[in-house]
Amino acid sequence: MRLTKEIWEEWLHPYATSTNNSTLDKVTKHHFGVWLKSNIPSEYHKYLIQLVGLYRTTLRLGNKDDFSRFNHFPQTTDDHIVLWVTESTKHEITRLIPDKDKVTVLCPLNGSQLNFARFNIPIYDFENKPIGVKNRCEVVHFGGSAGSGKTALATMMAFKYIPIQGWQSIFLRNASRDVHGVCDEGGKFAQSMIKDNDQAEHITKELRFFDHLGKKKKGKISTIKYDYVTDGNVKSHQGHEYGLVAFEELTQIQFYEYSYLASRNRHAEEELDRDNLIGDFDIQQLCNIIATMNPDHSHWMKEFLVSGDWLTDDIWQTVRPEMSGKIRYFVKLTDTDFDWGDSYEEMREKYPEVDDEGDYVYEPTSYTFVIGNLKENRYIGKSYKTKMTASLTEQEKVALVGGSWRVLADKGAMWEMDWIKNNRLPKRHYNRSDMAEVVISIDPAFGHKLKPNSNSARKSDSVGLVAVARTYGAVKDVKGVLLEERTDDASKAGMKPSDWMMIAIEMAIRHKASKIIYEGNQGATVFENILELIEDGKYKHVVDMHKVHSTESKEERARPISILYKNGSIQHCGVFRTAEAEFVSWSPNKKGQKSPGSIDAICQGFKYLLNDLLMNPSNKFDGFDAKQYDLDHEEDIPTDTESTLSTLTDFLEEMGDWDDVGSFIVSDVEDNAPEGYRIRLGGKR
Known part of the structure; x- marks a missing residue:
């Protein structure tokens, strides 16, 4: 016996699509029975009847869901047949189709594969026209x-x-x-x-x-x-x-x-x-x-x-x-x-x-x-x-x-995932009016002009870029909130300082940030001159730039902020996969690690916003001496005035083409800016 397209079209399909009530369908069933006895060896009868029954069931399913035994029904492309079966029926069905050159049998494995395969099943008529799903x-x-x-x-x-x-x-x-x-x-x-x-x-x-x-x-x-x-x-x-x-x-x-x-x-x-x-x-x-x-x-x-x-x-x-x-x-x-x-x-x-x-x-x-x-x-x-x-x-x-x-937590990590999960808010709950102040915090990384997917790109330090906020309230009730993290975007291979600064400016406008805070230990000249550069350019708009300077180690900067997390004083508005992975995997004692860009930017931002909370004597921070930290953010910390000409020259070259900046401009933001939101929209008047 050979299962062919003619058998499907002339016998199996008419029988499978017949109903019990129609006289014509009863004649069809009669002829099918005669044909079956006359042309098909008896040992194949039960398998053929089963196959037709499965095909018929599939056609009749309508909106019901019963693919426990059969996941699809025959498709034909001219003289070729494609059959979908399950593992439990594959052996029996393939006995009917010894001519493997004419029939393709596709069989998902029982279990999860079959669970996946049962979705979005096209229903065809026998001329291969789709009629349902x-x-x-x-x-x-x-x-x-x-x-x-x-x-x-x-x-x-x-x-x-x-x-x-x-x-x-x-x-x-x-x-x-x-x-x-x-x-x-x-x-x-x-x-x-x-x-x-x-x-x-x-x-x-x-x-x-x-x-x-x-x-x-x-x-x-x-x-x-x-x-x-x-x-x-x-x-x-x-x-x-x-x-x-x-x-x-x-x-x-x-x-x-x-x-x-x-x-x-x-x-x-x-x-x-x-x-x-x-x-x-x-x-x-x-x-x-x-x-x-x-x-x-x-x-x-x-x-x-x-x-x-x-x-x-x-x-x-x-x-x-x-x-x-x-x-x-x-x-x-x-x-x-x-x-x-x-x-x-x-x-x-x-x-x-x-x-x-x-x-x-x-x-x-x-x-x-x-x-x-x-x-x-x-x-x-x-x-x-x-x-x-x-x-x-x-x-x-x-x-x-x-x-x-x-993410596997490092034994020496300064954060625990439960501190974050227990203080997580849905992103849609964020309301700017609930925040007393928002700042954008950048931890820059310079010196890498890399090709995407290169080994150097994978090993290079990341540019930390986040939006952090402080809620209203008394010091004992105030909360720090991580609103947005763009470290992955800012750290893509080939990104120039002008690229990630543009992301920061867009974030500042959208969040109505009071300042863009940057770490001035490296590349300070770039940030010190960026306002002047933008005003002399085609699109001159920037929020207030504010430099901070740290003499402490990464561990000394991160420790007080990790304690605020432990005490429930900092919340995450959404899931921030890069930052949270850094929190539980970065250890100050582990050698050979990439610099944790997100951690640096987050700690820098919250140190600026929550200095009074850190200095409050009612807070008990084990192992933390607040006096060793310079947390007065009302004054800029003096830094070396020696300019780095090479850094500035490189930056000027990279700033050459900013034609895409216009897409970020909010035309009426200057007139409608709330108090404390200082923004400049440029252009020669």
């Missing part, structure tokens, strides 16, 4: 321990959509060198098609699928592309449409790159057979974003998961098992602030605002995270985990073996 979820992420089969699974998912005319899927990595491996994985799944006929071809970074005309006559149906994305090439995707956007190793991709590619997630409407559509189906409902990843405590994904309460509260910070595969809804308020709910209706009611054109300002997005598990991948040998573990650092073991998003 099962288990709709716009964003599906898969991650956990290394070796759980993430790459193969994500690649497999793209094969759901190959019958759709004009459909394009794209797989993205963060580096060109990694693209070929993912593309080769896709080639494995398409291999049976490629070697048998001209309906598919594997070229560099692309898989193409064709209709009955074949590739020689350009009868292309759909495409799976493979590419890399970085800050430098992200705009190359402008104008493209991708029905499926798949990110491989998402924790190596930055938020801007992810967001921009996600905006390409759409498909041009094709002509649909409206008589067969399930409900109010729109082909845009098939468009979705998937991503696979290993945990990284310093990546923006951790902040995203924390905002939706996806991670456990214990020390391990893994994705909650009960949340795996659960669909929730989020609204993006800003690039770093998300609000969550358990239903679309809940979020729609919470955010009913519309714009001038009547469109909703905030659109809820469905999301789920599926936990991957190494133990479920029977294609990986038992020695894999042992060998992998032996070559990893302790921090890497926590992430890649344990699937944990936590």
Whole structure:
């Protein structure tokens, strides 16, 4: 027996789509039974009936969710059939299809892989026209321990959509060198098609699928592309449409790159057979974003998961098992602030605002995270985990073996994560009117003109850049608040002082900061002359620049601030992954560490804002002598007046092109500036 397209079209499909009430359907069933007895050996009967039953069940599911035994149904591209099955049915089903050149069987592993694969199942009629979608979820992420089969699974998912005319899927990595491996994985799944006929071809970074005309006559149906994305090439995707956007190793991709590619997630409407559509189906409902990843405590994904309460509260910070595969809804308020709910209706009611054109300002997005598990991948040998573990650092073991998003605390660290977690506020609770003063604090790093992704760039010190605030109230009640951290943005390879100063100025305007505080031990000449430089330039605007000078060691500067954290006097308005990782991993006694840019900037800012709290005799700071610190921020501390001509010359060269500054100007800020907010808007009058 050979399972062919003709058998599906002439016998199996009519039988599977028949009903019990129609006389015509009863005749169809009768003829099917006669055909079955006459043409199919008896030992295949039960398997064929099971296959048709599964196919029929899938067609009849409607909005129900029952893919426990069968995840998909046959797709055909001319004379080739693609079957989706589960492990429990694969052996029985493949007995029907001995001609492997004509049938591709895709089988997610039972467990987490099947849980991931069951989302966004296209429903086709037998002419391969999409008519519906099962288990709709716009964003599906898969991650956990290394070796759980993430790459193969994500690649497999793209094969759901190959019958759709004009459909394009794209797989993205963060580096060109990694693209070929993912593309080769896709080639494995398409291999049976490629070697048998001209309906598919594997070229560099692309898989193409064709209709009955074949590739020689350009009868292309759909495409799976493979590419890399970085800050430098992200705009190359402008104008493209991708029905499926798949990110491989998402924790190596930055938020801007992810967001921009996600905006390409759409498909041009094709002509649909409206008589067969399930409900109010729109082909845009098939468009979705998937991503696979290993945990990284310093990546923006951790902040995203924390905002939706996806991670456990214990020390391990893994994705909650009960949340795996659960669909929730989020609204993006800003690039770093998300609000969550358990239903679309809940979020729609919470955010009913519309714009001038009547469109909703905030659109809820469905999301789920599926936990991957190494133990479920029977294609990986038992020695894999042992060998992998032996070559990893302790921090890497926590992430890649344990699937944990936590950062390992150093025994000599001056902060504990509980001090931060117990005093964390949701970012949306921030109100500038509750703050007595806000300052922007910079801890500069000079001397590195580096190429992105170079070894020197990874080892160089970071530029600490934060916004910190002080609340109103008596000294005993006052709080310090960390509002924003931009250390990662300011520390990107290739960033010049003019670049990160522009970020600081934008932050100062947005937060109505009274001052930009900078550490004057290095590069003081740059900051001393920056006001004059900007006023002589095309765009002259800057908040008050204020220099502080420290003679203490990093430990001496950090110790009193860490005690304020311990006492609950400092709060975090949101999750700040870089700063918090530094807090619990930086030890003053450990050699060979990078300078903790965020810690330096935060301590500098709070030392300026909370000096009276630090000097208050009612506060008991074990091991801290306030008198040894110069905490009077009303006077500038004298510094060496010797100018550094070379530093200033370099800075003048780097300041040459500031044409993009205008995007940050608030035209009426000078007229409406509150008391204490000194800002200058320049230009020759």
